[in-house]
Amino acid sequence: MSGSERILFVDDDPPVRTAFARTLRTRGFDVELADSPANAIKMAETQEYAVIATDYRMPDIDGLELVAELRNQQPLATYMLVSGECDLELAMAAVNNHNVSYVITKPWDADELDSLLRRGIESHQERRVQVDVQRNLVTTSRNIESQKERLQAAFAELESHMSNILLNALELATGHETRAHCHRVAAYALLLVKGLGIQGDAVRSIRIGALLHDIGKLAIPASIMFKPGPLDAAEAQKMREHPLIGAQLLDGIESLVGARRIVLEHHECWDGSGYPAKLTGDKISLGGRVMAVADSLEAMLTDRPYRKALTVDEARREIMAKSGTQFDPAVISAFARIEFQELLDVRLAHPEPIAKSSRNAA
Secondary structure, three states: OOHHHOEEEEOOOHHHHHHHHHHHHOOOOOEEEEOOHHHHHHHHHHOOOOEEEEOOOOOOOOHHHHHHHHHHHOOOOEEEEEEOOOOHHHHHHHHHHHOOOEEEEOOOOHHHHHHHHHHHHHHHHHHHHHHHHHHHHHHHHHHHHHHHHHHHHHHHHHHHHHHHHHHHHHHHHHOOOOHHHHHHHHHHHHHHHHHHOOOOHHHHHHHHHHHOOOHHHHHOOHHHHOOOOOOOHHHHHHHOOHHHHHHHHHOOOHHHHHHHHHHHHOOOOOOOOOOOOOOOHHHOOHHHHHHHHHHHHHHHOOOEOOEOOOOHHHHHHHHHHOEOOOEOHHHHHHHHOOOHHHHHHHHHHOOOOOOOOOOOOO
16 A cells, blocks of 8 residues: 555554554555654654544544644545444543544554554545645636736736737746747638638737637647657646636736637547537637637647658548538538648748757647
8 A cells, every 4th residue: 555545553552553564464564553642743744644542542632632633734635433431421522622534443453454554544535635726726716817917017018019928938937839830820821811811900819819828838738749759548638728727817808718718628529528618619719619620630730759650641531531520511611722832831831949948739
């Protein structure tokens, strides 16, 4: 068993401690023993325990007083009272007033003790996960708020240059999401916009959304961004958080409302198989549907550590084959009308810097 499953048993009677340890160690438990409340408190200062089981009647302080003391040090532990003097009144006080999860009498039944300890370990692990999730949420929230403040300051100072500022930040932070990559995606998106006849403010929103579509990767760990190969399931799930994080970074910036929605939806699919919200059909903004094609095209035409880039012809065939599933048929119709040379010109106009690393997951 791992350190997160360690058990501490406190009893001033040596034969009882020996019997407790023998019972549990033969069943695979990791048990540590304390011969007094004072020693138990010292051990809890340096070691985390999943379950702390204690005798009730001991010198100096009793088991329930010890539980109250230890709970300040080990709030996530599951507490158990093991006593030969356990009447109903004591059991009720232990559970109701001291948050003791289990009360068991001496001599104990080995199978019952085994079952209760395993449940106690599971409860500790659940509480540990909850605390970790809450801590991560707080950290992520603080990071997002910090990024938002920085972004808003940049827009207030020089909004006309916001795209370049953000692209610089993304390239510096990740080393992967290059300005050239983002400009190519934007150029492909504008070719589609032209073919669809989109005009007005929507064009600006799509262009800025395309340039900033991967801004959420500022919050993705470098170990994932720089991994030289395919991502495992957990890493892929973390990577899939970047549209939502990107949208959160742009939240509250009135001039970027349209671009924010594109950032949020650029991995949604026409058939509902995308993320983060599994939107379907025209529930996805038109800009999001355009970006899905533009970003996929860029990914197919770019080398990855685990595969070579497709040719333009190969990429065109693969994208058009996904009309009505991954992509909006109307956007694919516009894509089909784009000249071959126009796609080549985009890559010629925005080449990668020399010795720039390949990216994971466009």
